[in-house]
Amino acid sequence: MSRQISRNFNYIIILLLFLITTGFSQTPKEKLEKAEQYYKSAQFDDAIKILNEISSDNFTDTETKKEALRFLGRSYTAKGLYDEAKESIRKLLELEPPVVEFNPDYEPPVFMKLYYESRKEFSNSYLIEKPDPGMKTMAIIDFKNRSIDKKLQYDPMEQGFADLMINRLNNSTGLKVIERERIQWILDEMNLQDKYDMEGAVRAGKQLGVQTVLLGSFIIVNDQIWLGGRLVKVETSEILLSDEIKGELDDFFDLVDKLSEKISEKINVTLKEDKVSEVSQGPSLDAILAYSIGLNFLEKEDYTSAYAKFQEALKFSPDYEKAKLKAESIEPYL
Secondary structure, eight states: OHHHHHHHHHHHHHHHHHHHHTTTSOOHHHHHHHHHHHHHTTOHHHHHHHHHHHHHOTTSOHHHHHHHHHHHHHHHHHTTOHHHHHHHHHHHHTTOSSOOOOOTTTSOHHHHHHHHHHHHHHHTSOOOOOSSTTOEEEEEEEEEEOOSTTHHHHTTHHHHHHHHHHHHHHSEETEEEOOHHHHHHHHHHTTOSOTTOHHHHHHHHHHHTOSEEEEEEEEEETTEEEEEEEEEETTTTEEEEEEEEEEEGGGHHHHHHHHHHHHHHHTTOEEOOOGGGSTTTSOOHHHHHHHHHHHHHHHTTOHHHHHHHHHHHHHHOTTOHHHHHHHHHHGGGO
């Protein structure tokens, strides 16, 4: 009788082990979901352990492995383990094609810099990745604040107006506009003292492999704004367009639209209609100003101050999608 009980017991143990290793075991996707939860709740060590298991498992499908490596890079970055983060990104790049890209509107600048460094080391080049042959490429330098009154107040809009132009011109057929984070990274790499200098901007454009560079500026006086831009051909340093538009400060979205239209016409690309370009539907100037200040804090890795500014931007404009993304992306870093 005791032998029968023992055999039954052994059978149950074997059955349980079988179920655990087959039907009851977590799939790579289920493990990934768990790791993402750990990451978002700032339990980075737990996330790293699971993500390493997923990414090193030969039976993990490619798409799941890619996503695991993305979160592994983020997790290492959050812990300040930058070499490990770059190694995760390098493994991700080895799984190309298609081209691996990150959304700079979501990722913190420190992570984007690690991505650019990894990309440069991986390809031994600063050149941007061109997903489509014949695609025109452009870099937009931060706009120079030429205001006199309240200059310090509007200095953060140097990033803000560049950001608006990038978003607007990226909404064009046949044109790829490089994210400002990458441009700032290469300007830092070049140790360029004056990023508004045309010669330096052209040098940066050549390193990136873009065809044109836009150097913008603005002047704000009371309720008036002058918004200007010079479009430069990188290969020859020829100025293709130099124009300035004046209007009411509250109409800054319309001014961005008009300048974008002039630029798109000059390089023969089609600017798509932008439904959110109307002031009533887009973020307010106060929201963009708060968002831009948040970007400054973010580049200094001051996540608490940056988060507060992104939340302030959302108070001014609750539907400001970029502010939402930035706030969400740095919550684990707080």
